[in-house]
Amino acid sequence: MSPEQRVRLRTEGHVAHVELNRPDKRNAVDLAMFRAIVDCAERLAGDGDVRAVVVSGAGGSFCAGIDTALFTGSAPRDLAALMAPRAPSPANLFQQVSWLWRELPVPVIVAVEGVAYGAGMQIALGADIRYAAPDARLSIMEIEWGLIPDMGLTAVARSLVRRDVLRELVWTGRVVAADEARELGLVTSVHDDPLGRAFEVARAVAARSPDAIRQGKRLLNEAFEVAPPDALAVEARLQAELIGTPNQVEAIRAKAEGREPRFDD
Secondary structure, three states: OOHHHOEEEEEEOOEEEEEEOOHHHOOOEOHHHHHHHHHHHHHHHOOOOOOEEEEEEHHHOOEOOEOOHHHHHOOHHHHHHHHOOOOOOOOOHHHHHHHHHHHOOOOEEEEEOOEEEOHHHHHHHOOOEEEEOOOOEEEOOHHHHOOOOOOOHHHHOOOOOOHHHHHHHHHHOOOEEHHHHHHHOOOOEEOOOHHHHHHHHHHHHHOOOHHHHHHHHHHHHHHOOOOHHHHHHHHHHHHHHHOOOHHHHHHHHHHHHOOOOOOOO
16 A cells, blocks of 8 residues: 555545545554654645544554554664654654644544554544544553553643553553543543544534634643633633634624524635
8 A cells, every 4th residue: 555545534514534544454553654644634734624623544443553564664763763853843753643633723533443552542542532432442552562652642641531540551551441441531432333423523513613613622722731820811812812703703693593604714
């Protein structure tokens, strides 16, 4: 499979679908796939027509982790060279596969089927919402290879999982079933058809004011990282930027007139 086929991107009705596409490898991530995921996220960041993003894996599994051929086929110095931040992002190539979903200005929803191991787990944790199938299995599995999770875990999981729980998962690498993953905060909820649920929510989001959706993501990203007084200031600043804008006025008019709103991107 050529690098260009590692990730498929389709857009319909303001909703983009990003599909990891190495089903024969359970979508394990090699260097070409790392680059394809990053390229896809960067393209979406510049697409003002997209209001929500769904991420899934082809072939019944989300992502089985890093392709171990990467360890045997690359010299350590070659991999080390890829661990420098890729300006203007603070993240390096490997971290960007999770961090860029957090930086994307619109909501990102992941559908987890099959497994989300290692790199796959971290890609999923970078999303805003995660839906899992009842038989899905998840693991922070880097310890199996004598490594630590280094694809954005500490940045994206800090507000999702208790620190003692995260320590246990990092040190043991144990596999977590979907229901436990929901209890721990690794996934949002469990559904028989997680991809269908992801698209249902994405379409509902895409029907709302794109300005309010984007400001809402900024609010939830920024306010949780600062002290309460600063969080209050973030709320006030972002709300002031919204009030009276064309899409905000359209939302009020549509509600008052009992019709569907017509928003501009």
